[in-house]
Amino acid sequence: MKPKIMQATAVAHPNIALVKYWGKRDVERNIPAVGSLSITLDGLTTTTTVRFDPEFEHDVFLLGGCEAPKMAQRVVGCLDRMRRRAGVSMHAVVESENDFPTAAGLASSASGFAALVIAADAALGAGFDRSELADLARQASGSAARSLFGGFVELRLTPDGPYPTETRQLLEPRAWPLRILVAVTDPGPKAVGSTEGMLMTELTSPYYREWVESSPADLLEARSAVERRDFEALADVSELSCLKMHAVMLSARPGLVYWNGTTVECIRRVRELRADGVAVFFTVDAGPQVKAVCLPEVYERVERDLAVLPGVTSVVESGLGGGARVVEDRR
Ligand code: DP6
DSSP states (O other), rough: OOOOEEEEEEEEEEEEEHHHOOOEETTTTTTSSEEEEEESSSSEEEEEEEETTTOOSOOEETTTTOOOOHHHHHEEEHHHHHHHTTOOEEEEEEEEEEOOOOSSSSSHHHHHHHOOOHHHHHHTTTOHHHHHHHHHHHOOOGGGGGSSSEEEEEEEEOTSSSSEEEEEEEEEGSOOOOOEEEEEESOOSSSSOHHHHHHHHHHOOOOOOOHHHHHHHHHHHHHHHHHHHHHHHHHHHHHHOOOOOOOHHSSSSSSSOOHHEEEEHHHHHHHHHHHOOOOEEEOOOOSSOOOEEOOOHHHHHHHHHHTSSSSSEEEEEEEEEOOOEEEEOOO
Protein backbone atom coordinates (compact mmCIF):
# COMPACT_ATOMS: atom_id res chain seq x y z
CA MET A 1 0.00 0.00 0.00
CA LYS A 2 1.29 3.47 -0.91
CA PRO A 3 2.06 5.46 2.24
CA LYS A 4 -0.23 8.36 3.10
CA ILE A 5 0.65 11.81 1.77
CA MET A 6 -0.41 14.65 4.01
CA GLN A 7 -1.02 18.01 2.36
CA ALA A 8 -2.72 21.31 3.19
CA THR A 9 -2.77 24.89 1.91
CA ALA A 10 -3.10 28.08 3.94
CA VAL A 11 -3.22 31.79 3.21
CA ALA A 12 -1.95 34.64 5.36
CA HIS A 13 -1.62 38.39 4.99
CA PRO A 14 1.28 40.66 5.92
CA ASN A 15 0.85 42.88 8.93
CA ILE A 16 2.19 46.34 9.60
CA ALA A 17 3.43 47.22 13.07
CA LEU A 18 2.21 50.54 14.45
CA VAL A 19 4.20 50.04 17.66
CA LYS A 20 7.40 48.46 16.40
CA TYR A 21 9.40 45.39 17.32
CA TRP A 22 13.14 45.92 16.95
CA GLY A 23 15.63 43.95 19.04
CA LYS A 24 15.79 40.54 20.69
CA ARG A 25 15.68 39.56 24.33
CA ASP A 26 16.92 36.08 23.39
CA VAL A 27 18.45 35.49 19.97
CA GLU A 28 18.49 31.67 20.12
CA ARG A 29 14.81 31.41 20.96
CA ASN A 30 13.89 34.51 18.95
CA ILE A 31 12.18 36.28 21.83
CA PRO A 32 11.55 39.98 21.01
CA ALA A 33 12.99 42.65 23.31
CA VAL A 34 9.75 44.64 23.10
CA GLY A 35 6.05 44.01 22.56
CA SER A 36 4.36 45.28 19.40
CA LEU A 37 0.97 46.23 17.99
CA SER A 38 -0.01 45.74 14.36
CA ILE A 39 -2.75 45.77 11.77
CA THR A 40 -3.25 42.82 9.42
CA LEU A 41 -3.81 43.71 5.76
CA ASP A 42 -6.19 42.10 3.30
CA GLY A 43 -4.88 43.40 -0.03
CA LEU A 44 -1.69 41.27 -0.12
CA THR A 45 -1.60 37.51 0.27
CA THR A 46 0.84 34.65 0.77
CA THR A 47 -0.41 31.19 -0.22
CA THR A 48 1.55 28.19 1.05
CA THR A 49 1.09 24.48 0.39
CA VAL A 50 2.85 21.96 2.64
CA ARG A 51 3.04 18.35 1.58
CA PHE A 52 4.56 15.74 3.91
CA ASP A 53 5.51 12.49 2.25
CA PRO A 54 7.33 9.55 3.88
CA GLU A 55 9.20 9.04 0.61
CA PHE A 56 10.86 12.51 0.66
CA GLU A 57 14.48 12.34 1.76
CA HIS A 58 14.78 16.00 2.73
CA ASP A 59 12.73 19.19 2.90
CA VAL A 60 12.32 21.39 -0.17
CA PHE A 61 11.23 25.04 -0.07
CA LEU A 62 10.12 26.90 -3.19
CA LEU A 63 9.20 30.59 -3.16
CA GLY A 64 7.37 31.65 -6.31
CA GLY A 65 8.57 28.39 -7.93
CA CYS A 66 12.28 29.08 -7.21
CA GLU A 67 14.64 27.80 -4.54
CA ALA A 68 15.30 30.36 -1.81
CA PRO A 69 18.21 28.92 0.23
CA LYS A 70 18.37 31.58 2.96
CA MET A 71 14.67 31.37 3.72
CA ALA A 72 14.75 27.56 3.32
CA GLN A 73 16.95 27.23 6.43
CA ARG A 74 14.38 29.07 8.52
CA VAL A 75 11.52 27.05 6.99
CA VAL A 76 13.28 23.78 7.87
CA GLY A 77 13.92 25.08 11.40
CA CYS A 78 10.21 25.84 11.79
CA LEU A 79 9.18 22.43 10.38
CA ASP A 80 11.66 20.71 12.73
CA ARG A 81 10.07 22.37 15.77
CA MET A 82 6.60 21.36 14.57
CA ARG A 83 7.67 17.78 13.79
CA ARG A 84 9.27 17.45 17.22
CA ARG A 85 6.13 18.65 18.98
CA ALA A 86 3.87 16.47 16.79
CA GLY A 87 6.16 13.42 17.08
CA VAL A 88 6.62 12.86 13.33
CA SER A 89 9.73 12.64 11.20
CA MET A 90 8.51 12.97 7.59
CA HIS A 91 10.04 15.53 5.27
CA ALA A 92 8.01 18.05 3.31
CA VAL A 93 7.82 20.09 0.15
CA VAL A 94 6.72 23.65 0.88
CA GLU A 95 5.56 25.84 -2.00
CA SER A 96 4.88 29.46 -1.21
CA GLU A 97 3.72 32.36 -3.36
CA ASN A 98 3.39 36.07 -2.60
CA ASP A 99 1.25 38.34 -4.74
CA PHE A 100 3.50 41.29 -3.72
CA PRO A 101 7.29 42.05 -3.75
CA THR A 102 9.30 39.86 -1.35
CA ALA A 103 11.80 41.27 1.16
CA ALA A 104 11.05 44.92 0.42
CA GLY A 105 9.75 45.96 3.83
CA LEU A 106 6.29 44.55 3.12
CA ALA A 107 6.74 41.89 5.82
CA SER A 108 6.66 38.84 3.57
CA SER A 109 8.33 36.74 6.26
CA ALA A 110 5.39 37.49 8.57
CA SER A 111 2.72 36.23 6.18
CA GLY A 112 5.07 33.47 4.99
CA PHE A 113 5.64 31.88 8.40
CA ALA A 114 2.04 32.43 9.49
CA ALA A 115 0.82 30.53 6.40
CA LEU A 116 3.50 27.88 6.93
CA VAL A 117 2.55 26.98 10.51
CA ILE A 118 -1.18 26.89 9.68
CA ALA A 119 -0.66 24.71 6.57
CA ALA A 120 1.83 22.38 8.31
CA ASP A 121 -0.46 22.00 11.33
CA ALA A 122 -3.38 21.06 9.05
CA ALA A 123 -1.25 18.72 6.91
CA LEU A 124 0.04 16.92 10.01
CA GLY A 125 -3.40 16.92 11.63
CA ALA A 126 -1.52 18.06 14.73
CA GLY A 127 -4.33 20.24 16.11
CA PHE A 128 -2.06 22.76 17.86
CA ASP A 129 -4.09 25.55 19.46
CA ARG A 130 -3.73 29.20 18.33
CA SER A 131 -1.38 30.10 21.23
CA GLU A 132 0.96 27.26 20.34
CA LEU A 133 0.80 28.14 16.63
CA ALA A 134 1.55 31.78 17.48
CA ASP A 135 4.52 30.62 19.55
CA LEU A 136 5.79 28.49 16.64
CA ALA A 137 5.35 31.37 14.19
CA ARG A 138 7.10 33.79 16.57
CA GLN A 139 10.13 31.48 16.84
CA ALA A 140 10.43 31.57 13.02
CA SER A 141 9.93 35.33 12.73
CA GLY A 142 8.81 37.69 15.49
CA SER A 143 6.29 39.55 13.36
CA ALA A 144 4.77 36.30 11.99
CA ALA A 145 2.85 35.56 15.19
CA ARG A 146 0.82 38.73 14.56
CA SER A 147 -0.29 37.56 11.08
CA LEU A 148 -2.09 34.60 12.64
CA PHE A 149 -4.75 37.06 13.75
CA GLY A 150 -6.82 39.59 11.83
CA GLY A 151 -7.56 43.27 12.46
CA PHE A 152 -5.66 44.94 15.31
CA VAL A 153 -3.22 42.60 17.04
CA GLU A 154 -0.93 42.88 20.05
CA LEU A 155 2.10 40.76 20.86
CA ARG A 156 3.04 41.03 24.54
CA LEU A 157 6.02 39.77 26.43
CA THR A 158 4.86 37.22 29.01
CA PRO A 159 7.99 35.96 30.79
CA ASP A 160 5.86 34.19 33.44
CA GLY A 161 3.37 32.66 31.00
CA PRO A 162 3.32 29.25 29.32
CA TYR A 163 5.02 30.88 26.31
CA PRO A 164 7.47 33.82 26.38
CA THR A 165 5.09 35.95 24.32
CA GLU A 166 1.35 36.04 23.90
CA THR A 167 -0.40 37.30 20.77
CA ARG A 168 -4.04 38.30 20.68
CA GLN A 169 -6.56 40.20 18.61
CA LEU A 170 -7.56 43.58 20.07
CA LEU A 171 -10.25 44.47 17.49
CA GLU A 172 -11.68 42.70 14.49
CA PRO A 173 -11.19 44.31 11.07
CA ARG A 174 -14.83 45.41 10.82
CA ALA A 175 -14.75 47.12 14.20
CA TRP A 176 -12.52 49.93 12.87
CA PRO A 177 -12.01 49.56 9.10
CA LEU A 178 -8.95 51.72 8.50
CA ARG A 179 -7.31 51.71 5.06
CA ILE A 180 -3.64 51.39 4.19
CA LEU A 181 -1.80 52.76 1.16
CA VAL A 182 1.67 51.35 0.59
CA ALA A 183 3.76 53.79 -1.44
CA VAL A 184 6.37 51.58 -3.11
CA THR A 185 9.57 53.56 -3.61
CA ASP A 186 11.91 50.65 -4.44
CA PRO A 187 10.63 47.13 -5.11
CA GLY A 188 14.09 45.51 -4.73
CA PRO A 189 15.13 43.42 -1.70
CA LYS A 190 16.40 45.24 1.39
CA ALA A 191 20.13 45.56 2.07
CA VAL A 192 20.26 44.40 5.70
CA GLY A 193 17.75 41.82 6.96
CA SER A 194 15.80 42.47 10.16
CA THR A 195 17.56 39.87 12.33
CA GLU A 196 21.03 41.10 11.37
CA GLY A 197 19.97 44.74 11.70
CA MET A 198 18.51 44.16 15.16
CA LEU A 199 21.67 42.49 16.45
CA MET A 200 23.84 45.26 15.04
CA THR A 201 21.62 47.90 16.65
CA GLU A 202 21.71 46.20 20.04
CA LEU A 203 25.48 45.82 19.94
CA THR A 204 26.38 49.31 18.74
CA SER A 205 23.64 51.91 19.25
CA PRO A 206 24.07 54.13 22.30
CA TYR A 207 20.29 54.57 22.38
CA TYR A 208 19.21 50.91 22.27
CA ARG A 209 18.42 50.67 25.99
CA GLU A 210 16.23 53.79 25.85
CA TRP A 211 14.41 52.31 22.87
CA VAL A 212 13.61 49.12 24.79
CA GLU A 213 12.72 50.91 28.02
CA SER A 214 10.38 53.42 26.38
CA SER A 215 8.45 50.84 24.36
CA PRO A 216 5.93 49.61 27.01
CA ALA A 217 4.52 53.15 27.36
CA ASP A 218 3.99 53.36 23.57
CA LEU A 219 2.28 50.01 23.60
CA LEU A 220 -0.05 51.07 26.39
CA GLU A 221 -0.91 54.32 24.57
CA ALA A 222 -1.58 52.51 21.28
CA ARG A 223 -3.69 49.79 22.91
CA SER A 224 -5.81 52.44 24.59
CA ALA A 225 -6.16 54.39 21.30
CA VAL A 226 -7.32 51.23 19.52
CA GLU A 227 -9.79 50.38 22.26
CA ARG A 228 -11.22 53.91 22.06
CA ARG A 229 -10.90 54.00 18.23
CA ASP A 230 -9.13 57.34 18.67
CA PHE A 231 -7.47 58.00 15.30
CA GLU A 232 -5.43 61.05 16.37
CA ALA A 233 -4.04 59.27 19.42
CA LEU A 234 -3.13 56.21 17.35
CA ALA A 235 -1.54 58.44 14.69
CA ASP A 236 0.64 60.21 17.28
CA VAL A 237 1.97 57.12 18.97
CA SER A 238 2.46 55.20 15.68
CA GLU A 239 4.56 57.96 14.10
CA LEU A 240 6.50 58.27 17.36
CA SER A 241 7.28 54.54 17.52
CA CYS A 242 8.28 54.48 13.84
CA LEU A 243 10.61 57.47 14.08
CA LYS A 244 12.12 56.19 17.34
CA MET A 245 12.85 52.83 15.73
CA HIS A 246 14.51 54.49 12.74
CA ALA A 247 16.44 56.80 15.09
CA VAL A 248 17.90 53.82 16.93
CA MET A 249 18.65 52.09 13.59
CA LEU A 250 20.42 55.23 12.32
CA SER A 251 22.50 55.38 15.50
CA ALA A 252 23.94 51.87 15.00
CA ARG A 253 27.53 51.58 13.79
CA PRO A 254 27.52 51.58 10.80
CA GLY A 255 24.16 53.36 10.74
CA LEU A 256 21.24 51.50 9.20
CA VAL A 257 19.57 53.75 6.64
CA TYR A 258 16.56 51.93 5.22
CA TRP A 259 15.07 55.06 3.62
CA ASN A 260 15.68 56.67 0.26
CA GLY A 261 14.86 60.23 -0.81
CA THR A 262 11.36 59.29 -1.90
CA THR A 263 10.67 57.71 1.51
CA VAL A 264 11.33 61.13 3.08
CA GLU A 265 9.17 62.90 0.48
CA CYS A 266 6.27 60.55 1.22
CA ILE A 267 6.59 61.15 4.96
CA ARG A 268 6.60 64.92 4.37
CA ARG A 269 3.49 64.68 2.20
CA VAL A 270 1.62 62.61 4.79
CA ARG A 271 2.57 65.12 7.46
CA GLU A 272 1.32 68.02 5.32
CA LEU A 273 -1.96 66.21 4.73
CA ARG A 274 -2.32 65.53 8.44
CA ALA A 275 -1.59 69.18 9.24
CA ASP A 276 -4.41 70.06 6.78
CA GLY A 277 -6.82 67.97 8.82
CA VAL A 278 -6.74 64.79 6.68
CA ALA A 279 -6.97 61.69 8.92
CA VAL A 280 -3.78 59.93 7.86
CA PHE A 281 -0.46 58.93 9.44
CA PHE A 282 2.69 57.20 8.19
CA THR A 283 4.75 54.24 9.25
CA VAL A 284 7.92 52.70 7.74
CA ASP A 285 9.51 49.32 8.48
CA ALA A 286 12.98 47.95 7.68
CA GLY A 287 12.76 49.06 4.06
CA PRO A 288 12.07 52.18 1.98
CA GLN A 289 8.30 51.75 1.45
CA VAL A 290 5.95 54.17 3.23
CA LYS A 291 2.66 52.91 4.61
CA ALA A 292 0.00 55.56 5.00
CA VAL A 293 -2.82 54.54 7.35
CA CYS A 294 -6.04 56.52 7.00
CA LEU A 295 -9.78 56.66 7.56
CA PRO A 296 -11.78 55.19 4.64
CA GLU A 297 -13.26 58.56 3.60
CA VAL A 298 -9.87 60.12 2.79
CA TYR A 299 -8.01 57.24 1.13
CA GLU A 300 -8.63 58.41 -2.46
CA ARG A 301 -7.14 61.81 -1.66
CA VAL A 302 -4.12 60.25 0.06
CA GLU A 303 -3.61 57.78 -2.79
CA ARG A 304 -3.68 60.57 -5.39
CA ASP A 305 -1.21 62.67 -3.44
CA LEU A 306 1.28 59.83 -2.93
CA ALA A 307 1.01 58.44 -6.49
CA VAL A 308 2.17 61.73 -8.08
CA LEU A 309 5.34 62.04 -6.00
CA PRO A 310 8.45 61.52 -8.15
CA GLY A 311 10.04 58.15 -7.27
CA VAL A 312 6.83 56.45 -6.15
CA THR A 313 6.61 53.43 -8.49
CA SER A 314 3.17 52.27 -7.35
CA VAL A 315 0.67 52.66 -4.56
CA VAL A 316 -0.84 49.44 -3.23
CA GLU A 317 -4.14 49.82 -1.47
CA SER A 318 -5.45 47.58 1.26
CA GLY A 319 -8.06 47.29 3.95
CA LEU A 320 -7.77 45.31 7.17
CA GLY A 321 -7.88 41.57 6.78
CA GLY A 322 -8.40 38.36 8.69
CA GLY A 323 -5.91 35.98 10.25
CA ALA A 324 -4.08 33.06 8.62
CA ARG A 325 -6.38 30.21 7.63
CA VAL A 326 -6.58 26.91 5.81
CA VAL A 327 -8.01 27.07 2.29
CA GLU A 328 -8.85 24.42 -0.27
CA ASP A 329 -5.83 22.79 -1.87
CA ARG A 330 -4.66 24.26 -5.16
CA ARG A 331 -4.45 20.86 -6.80
C1 DP6 B 1 10.77 46.59 11.35
O1 DP6 B 1 9.79 39.84 12.34
O2 DP6 B 1 11.24 40.35 10.34
O3 DP6 B 1 9.09 45.09 10.58
O4 DP6 B 1 12.02 37.97 14.17
O5 DP6 B 1 14.20 38.48 13.09
O6 DP6 B 1 12.31 37.55 11.72
P1 DP6 B 1 12.71 38.40 12.90
O7 DP6 B 1 12.29 39.88 12.56
P2 DP6 B 1 11.00 40.44 11.79
O8 DP6 B 1 11.12 41.97 12.24
C2 DP6 B 1 10.15 42.92 11.94
C3 DP6 B 1 10.70 44.28 12.17
C4 DP6 B 1 9.85 45.43 11.72
C5 DP6 B 1 8.93 45.92 12.83
C6 DP6 B 1 7.74 45.05 13.15
O9 DP6 B 1 7.18 44.41 12.25
O10 DP6 B 1 7.33 45.07 14.33
